[in-house]
Amino acid sequence: MTPTVFTLPDLGEGLTEAEILEWKVAVGDTVTTDQVIVEVETAKAAVDVPVPIAGTVAELFAEAGTVVDVGSPLISITTRNAAAERYREEERAGSGNVLVGYGTTQTRRSRRRAAPQSQATPTSRVRDEVPRVISPVVRRLAKDNGIDVAALSPTGSGGVVLRRDVEQAIAGVRPPEEPRATGELRIPIKGVRRAAADKLSRSRREIPDATTWVDVDATRLVKLRKRIEGADPEANVGMLALFAGICVAGLRRFPELNAYVDAERQEIVQLPHVHLGFAAQTDRGLVVPVVRDAHRMTLTELAAALAERTREARDGSLSPSDLTGGTFTLNNYGVFGVDGSTPIINHPEAAMLGVGRIADKPWGHRGKIKLRRVAQLSLTFDHRVCDGGVAGGFLRFVADCVENPELLVTRR
Numbered sequence: 320m321t322p323t324v325f326t327l328p329d330l331g332e333g334l335t336e337a338e339i340l341e342w343k344v345a346v347g348d349t350v351t352t353d354q355v356i357v358e359v360e361t362a363k364a365a366v367d368v369p370v371p372i373a374g375t376v377a378e379l380f381a382e383a384g385t386v387v388d389v390g391s392p393l394i395s396i397t398t399r400n401a402a403a404e405r406y407r408e409e410e411r412a413g414s415g416n417v418l419v420g421y422g423t424t425q426t427r428r429s430r431r432r433a434a435p436q437s438q439a440t441p442t443s444r445v446r447d448e449v450p451r452v453i454s455p456v457v458r459r460l461a462k463d464n465g466i467d468v469a470a471l472s473p474t475g476s477g478g479v480v481l482r483r484d485v486e487q488a489i490a491g492v493r494p495p496e497e498p499r500a501t502g503e504l505r506i507p508i509k510g511v512r513r514a515a516a517d518k519l520s521r522s523r524r525e526i527p528d529a530t531t532w533v534d535v536d537a538t539r540l541v542k543l544r545k546r547i548e549g550a551d552p553e554a555n556v557g558m559l560a561l562f563a564g565i566c567v568a569g570l571r572r573f574p575e576l577n578a579y580v581d582a583e584r585q586e587i588v589q590l591p592h593v594h595l596g597f598a599a600q601t602d603r604g605l606v607v608p609v610v611r612d613a614h615r616m617t618l619t620e621l622a623a624a625l626a627e628r629t630r631e632a633r634d635g636s637l638s639p640s641d642l643t644g645g646t647f648t649l650n651n652y653g654v655f656g657v658d659g660s661t662p663i664i665n666h667p668e669a670a671m672l673g674v675g676r677i678a679d680k681p682w683g684h685r686g687k688i689k690l691r692r693v694a695q696l697s698l699t700f701d702h703r704v705c706d707g708g709v710a711g712g713f714l715r716f717v718a719d720c721v722e723n724p725e726l727l728v729t730r731r
Contacts, residue, residue, distance in 0.1 A: 322377040322395035325370065327387045330361055334639060337361045338386050338509060344394075348376045356394060359387075360510045364639055374398030383459065386509075461485045511604045522666040525582065530661045531710055532697040535718045536684070537677050541692050543724045551619075559597065559651055560622035562674055565720040566649050567593050567613050567621070573713040575705045577646050579667040587704055596645030596665060597625065598652070599632040607665055608632050609645040653677060659695045670700040670710070672717065696721070 327337060337359035344356050355367045356376075374396040381387050457480060461468050466488045473480045508516055522528075540561060547556045570577045570593050578589040595613040599606055608628035613621055631637045648665040653676035662673045675695040682691035698714045 322397045323372070323374075324392050324395045326390050327359070327393045328368070329389050330366060330639065334361045334389065336386050336388050337366070339381050339383050340365065341383055342379060344376050344379075346376050346379060350374060350376060350396065361639060364511075364637055364642070365635060368393075370394070370396060372396060372398050457482050457485055460489075464489045511606060515605055518666050519663050522664050526580075526664050526666065527702045528664055528699050529702050529707070529710070530697055530699045531707065531714055532659060532695055533714055533718050534693055534695050535721045536682055536691045537694045537721050538692040540721050540724045541677065554619050554622065555626055556618060556622040558674075558677070559649070560618060560625055561724070562651065562672070562721075563595055563597065563610075563613065563621055563625060563649055564618045565717050566595065566647060566672055567616075568720065569713050569716045570647060571614070572716055573705075573709055575709050576670040576700060576713055578669045578704050579646075580669070580701065580703050590646050592646070594644050594646045596648040596668075597628075598648065598650040599629055601632050601635070603635065606632050606637070606642060607645060607648060608637055608641055609643065611644070647671070650674070653694065659697060661697060662699050664699055664701060668701075669704040670698060670713075672714075673697040673699070694721070 330337060338361075340358040340360050342357050343354075344350055350356060350370055350373060352371065352373045353369045356370045357368045359366055359368055375398070377395040377397045379394055380392040387393065458468075460466075460482065461480075464485070466485055468480050468485070471480055471484050471488060474484055540558075544556065544558060544561060547554060574589050575587075577593055578587055580586070581588050592612055593614040595610045596607040597610070599608055608631065610616075610621065610624045610628060613624070616624065628637070628641065631641065645665060645668060647668055648671040650660070650662045650671055650673045652660050652662070653674050656676055658675040658678070660673050660675070662671045664671050673696065675697075677692050677694045679690045680693040681688050682693055684691055696714060696717060698710055698717075700710045
């Protein structure tokens, strides 16, 4: 029987490589059709990769921690000739039955979530009584921390040592994040962090950005949120949703900012739709989920979409397509307790609105100095796309909606 070699498939969204996080199988294991064999991490998300045919694992072409290019060999499976030939025929015919998507539903999880139990099926070979360590990630983790796996009590089915078994042993030896003896802690730039670094660096290199800002009295906006919450607690319209609605309304009036520069053709491309991105902090780093067609949504619908994207970002279930295609980004850095910032534009977009914390400050109101709920807004924009007049006009419109939120409600 000749092994059939499967390569790392095209994971979409222009992704060209992925890092092997954890193999779910080992050489000699029996696999079934659509069984998840490996977890990889792209620049966008963690992805479980299934295998399209049943058989026996003949070879793994890359170890955990290795970055593999799309199209490079990933795994080989020995199977019945008929099954292998059917796969090759379908692949040649362009049926789409490649390694990912062979009649399966992909599940995406955060790399930091607890690793699941191995799905490897025991082989017919006689095993020793020593606990089995199937995952190369677990093997390396134990080796790097001086853990003797033979001394562990495995919690995986079939006597398999899991990541949590090793981590518990590490915790009993020393703090899990103890720095090196030299005092240095080296953190690899890869995965989501690497993608963000590349995008931010490219933005700084290519976009001549400028920032303008204004302080606003958000007292009435805060009161509006409370009234909406009191009238319909299930609507879940928070401050992020209100600012998102204001952004969408502003982009209707100033479409120059809902655009990008096509550098190759030397053209400014204005877009008819608003795909609103928003910055979200997660265990895997900063990500920017995208709410598509935000311009078609009511305020309640927009709030629901933002809540869903936030939940998916935090549990790591966002797909690569959920993190691309934005036309304008909203960054609510006020949740970190800071007043202002000059955000870096999310390339290739033309602008980003930043919102600082809403805090009690002295403010001139109706001829008197009173404590009001004040926030700072900042707009960073691509100066190739528009001049200060357009940027200032957009920001002033946003500020007016914050100070007179009834404008927003009447426009929705």
